Amino acid sequence: MFKIRLLVTALTLAGSISVASAWETLPTEAPAPADNATTAAKVELGQMLYHDPRLSSTGTVSCASCHNTMLGGEDNRPNSMGVNGQTGGRSAPTVWNSAFNTVQFWDGRAASLEAQAAGPVTNPIEMGMKSWDDVVSRLKSIEGYHAPFEQAFGKDAISKDNATKAIAAYERTLITPNSPYDRYVSGDKSALSAQQVRGMEKVAELGCTHCHSGPAFNGPGMFQKFPVIPDGYWEAQHHFKKDKGLAEVSKNPADEHLWKVPTLRNIALTAPYFHNGSVKTLDQAVTLMAKLQLGKNLSKDEVADIVAFLNGLTGEFPKQKIPVLPGTPGSSLN
């Protein structure tokens, strides 16, 4: 068994020494809310809805288009491309292990996966549906959705509430366990290389795990400020402060530049980085995080060690069947 190792973080906001984190493996099941127990029928329906482009106005964009379940759970683009080629200002977060986020979206404005799932569908630059009433009408018009909804939720169950519950139930199964890091922490000391172990120790020593803590490295706290340390040069390069984060929603100046702490799981697969996707490589992302959050200038070797460790956070992707979506028999979408 793994002997829990408590980390003494080198840096806390108060400057004091505190016990901040332990190395934890990723759970293989995600907790579900009381009103949406995870069932096989909901997961199956949710997988269909998640991959169905008919949840967008043009019939071209599904949840999976930007949060790709065949890749790192996003699209490797700075900003995603929604209906009619439109792009926004933020980079798609990964869907893998999103069940372990306390809040959802970069600005944390959704308190649950259910609430998150409702958003992009009617966002004009994402999936572009005029209203959830339109989504429900379209789903009702697809005969083959009637039975899966009934199996998951009972009779006459096609609704916004149930569609988002099914999508969330499916997302709770999108967990990537057994990364080299997890195997190392579980006792297989050969699972990480010497360089990766150096990177792991450096991550703790620097204080990265003060915020990126817990099994998904996404923190005990919901929000953190980014960037913490003003830097004119890097701001001019990347415009990190152009987007005010949580304050864009709350309109509260105290929330300016507050962001959800993103998971580090599978981070090697989710370039480009940061809320606006402006940083192309993981090396540069590590360098900038140390500089702008912790005030540290890392050496090339230190960056290489940390990146090697972060590559050890790539987990095993569950084998899934390609869903067979019910057809729209005999009639056109548009």
Next chain:
Amino acid sequence: MFKIRLLVTALTLAGSISVASAWETLPTEAPAPADNATTAAKVELGQMLYHDPRLSSTGTVSCASCHNTMLGGEDNRPNSMGVNGQTGGRSAPTVWNSAFNTVQFWDGRAASLEAQAAGPVTNPIEMGMKSWDDVVSRLKSIEGYHAPFEQAFGKDAISKDNATKAIAAYERTLITPNSPYDRYVSGDKSALSAQQVRGMEKVAELGCTHCHSGPAFNGPGMFQKFPVIPDGYWEAQHHFKKDKGLAEVSKNPADEHLWKVPTLRNIALTAPYFHNGSVKTLDQAVTLMAKLQLGKNLSKDEVADIVAFLNGLTGEFPKQKIPVLPGTPGSSLN
């Protein structure tokens, strides 16, 4: 065993009586060309490439985006949406059973699935890659593609030729057998309703199967003229003749309005209809085909019977795994 029933078509171009078709079940395997034998390694690689949006300039459009393997093999749109929201003038043909087409694309300009697969990738309004050299460079930069290409084709095998061969090998597995029609023809007389059998007989009697013949109902001949019978009213509605078909490629006036005979398999799932996707329902498609190709005005009941039969051509979709695509570790696509 099924007793082969030969059809006497009521209408041929010569006006004479000829033996034009037999009711045939769909083969469960497709023949492969001599230089591209179907192997498990090629099919697996081809499935990955087929679903990989990184074969497009924006990283948002894969083969599957317009030829959706979760649905009827296309996108239920009049015209597909390529990179940056662009649309063209033709409707995406289904990928299911495309292995049984003698030629590919609406205008039949590709003689094989291999040749077809090369086209959309570098079409500026479809997948938008500048050149196949760029595609090959990108594939080479994705470390996780090296082993699958080697397994399928040997060492240092990432090339346009092998990528399109793999995609074609995968497409040859996209066959939908065991439709109600196939079961009926194989001896299960309960597989089609009385109405569907009436529709089946009507299809033969009218002469639809003169062109839509063979196991995939896509003809022994490669091309047919559409529309055959001039009709000002319907031309004004649907602009069928705006696109000159094969002549757009060959520049030969004799090829004007010649089109590949499309399969009727899974036709109930592939609305809207015709080369320009301008006809929204299967009822209307049947009505117009009778009128514009055969000079017949069908009654409502006849249309309903034929549509019922066409619904019996929806096959069983093979169970496939969602491919796990190799990541683009630590770097951004754009």
